Amino acid sequence: AAKPKLWYFPGRGRMESIRWLLAAAGVEFEEEFLETREQYEKLQKDGRLLFGQVPLVEIDGMMLTQTRAILSYLAAKYNLYGKDLKETVRINMYADGTQDLMGMIMMAAFKPPEEKEENIALIVTKAKTRYFPVFEKILKEHGEDFLVGNKFSWADVQLLEAILMVEELNASVLSDFPLLKAFKARISNIPTMKKFLQPGSQRKPPADSHYVDLVRRVLQF
Numbered sequence: 001a002a003k004p005k006l007w008y009f010p011g012r013g014r015m016e017s018i019r020w021l022l023a024a025a026g027v028e029f030e031e032e033f034l035e036t037r038e039q040y041e042k043l044q045k046d047g048r049l050l051f052g053q054v055p056l057v058e059i060d061g062m063m064l065t066q067t068r069a070i071l072s073y074l075a076a077k078y079n080l081y082g083k084d085l086k087e088t089v090r091i092n093m094y095a096d097g098t099q100d101l102m103g104m105i106m107m108a109a110f111k112p113p114e115e116k117e118e119n120i121a122l123i124v125t126k127a128k129t130r131y132f133p134v135f136e137k138i139l140k141e142h143g144e145d146f147l148v149g150n151k152f153s154w155a156d157v158q159l160l161e162a163i164l165m166v167e168e169l170n171a172s173v174l175s176d177f178p179l180l181k182a183f184k185a186r187i188s189n190i191p192t193m194k195k196f197l198q199p200g201s202q203r204k205p206p207a208d209s210h211y212v213d214l215v216r217r218v219l220q221f
């Protein structure tokens with residue numbers, strides 16, 4: 001079967017969690033990088049963007065947009081979505097929470113530079129007071145290697161992604177969360193994750209001014 005094809009800017013944004021999930025599933029994918037307004041307008045003209053937006057993922061003969069819809073499809077397709085509805089809804093809850101946290105980091109890149117320090121401080125505080133305590137408690141109460149059931153799932157992939165993103169803002173953010181520290185080490189050692197975390201993978205770097213300028217230029221905002 002053809003490899004999935006991802007259409008997005010050459011950066012993390014909303015596509016990065018999709019790259020992580022495909023990598024976790026051991027699925028190779030191709031990328032088309034949007035660098036010009038013309039490329040974006042062509043996708044729109046060709047009717048490939050349902051609401052005129054990216055991420056766009058071409059998979060199984062479909063042109064999929066809407067990040068959460070794509071992530072849910074991939075989680076189900078690659079058996080990373082729990083063994084029953086009760087596990088699936090917990091995976092959705094945990095994934096939504098980490099998406100909210102990562103969304104703050106994504107948007108911070110587009111804020112004026114003078115607000116950067118304050119934004120980062122707020123994100124790290126949110127991570128330490130709202131999100132990480134929840135996952136530390138889940139790991140403590142659940143007492144398993146993984147967040148849901150006793151199996152690797154989409155929720156684990158996204159929590160690792162979120163932990164690493166917050167550590168990029170504050171390296172000691174896990175100092176009060178011993179179970180999250182152990183979780184990070186455990187999940188990072190899963191072969192598909194280990195491979196994705198090595199240099200040369202399709203994992204993207206943090207947003208920089210070049211990325212922000214490119215997105216603004218392509219989307220004209």
Ligand SMILES: CCCCC[C@H]1O[C@@H](O)C[C@@H]1SC[C@H](NC(=O)CC[C@H](N)C(=O)O)C(=O)NCC(=O)O
Pocket residue numbers: 012013014052053054055065066067068106107110215219
């Ligand atoms: C001020 C911050 C803007 C961020 C803009 C983009 O840069 C990325 O890092 C995040 C977004 S992604 C690009 C943006 N896509 C979305 O907002 C998708 C939202 C959708 N609900 C999803 O989850 O996929 C886009 O195509 N916009 C065109 C436009 O709506 O007309």
